[in-house]
Amino acid sequence: MKVNVVTADCVPILLYRTDGKAVAALHAGWRGTYARISERFFQSLPEEWSHPGDWHAMLGPSIKADCYEVSEELILRFKAEFPDLDPHVIEPTYRRLDVTAVNEHQLRKLGVASTEIHPDCSRCTQTAAGEFKYCSYRRGDRHSRQFSWITR
Numbered sequence: 001m002k003v004n005v006v007t008a009d010c011v012p013i014l015l016y017r018t019d020g021k022a023v024a025a026l027h028a029g030w031r032g033t034y035a036r037i038s039e040r041f042f043q044s045l046p047e048e049w050s051h052p053g054d055w056h057a058m059l060g061p062s063i064k065a066d067c068y069e070v071s072e073e074l075i076l077r078f079k080a081e082f083p084d085l086d087p088h089v090i091e092p093t094y095r096r097l098d099v100t101a102v103n104e105h106q107l108r109k110l111g112v113a114s115t116e117i118h119p120d121c122s123r124c125t126q127t128a129a130g131e132f133k134y135c136s137y138r139r140g141d142r143h144s145r146q147f148s149w150i151t152r
């Protein structure tokens with residue numbers, strides 16, 4: 001089984017079960033993050049598969065807070081939707097939204113066995129040769145995306 005997710009700044013969330021019996025891939029832009037996509041994913045599973053503690057999560061390269069300026073209104077919506085999350089985690093600097101951190105918070109709260117976060121920013125991380133490493137919608141890519149996939 002192979003599943004993939006296509007992104008250009010949004011957070012690709014790859015999941016696998018501890019017993020190796022299943023994998024999944026989620027696409028978490030700010031909308032999916034706000035709508036608690038991880039929680040919805042576990043709710044959508046049949047009972048025997050739906051225990052988050054049986055799953056590991058990996059968050060792939062995506063736009064990090066430093067590069068993700070949003071409206072003040074959107075920041076306020078996130079702070080209202082996630083009152084149990086430190087507001088400085090949601091907005092580490094003024095009007096910069098940390099979508100990765102909000103997803104990590106959701107996954108941890110659900111109780112997944114582990115969460116790994118890829119450190120690269122899709123907008124600004126460059127190769128040793130000085131070229132941008134990833135496709136980034138915010139940086140201007142309109143027709144290219146990157147694939148993240150997981151197989152079992």
Ligand SMILES: [Zn+2]
Nearest residue numbers: 067121123124
């Ligand atoms: Zn960046």
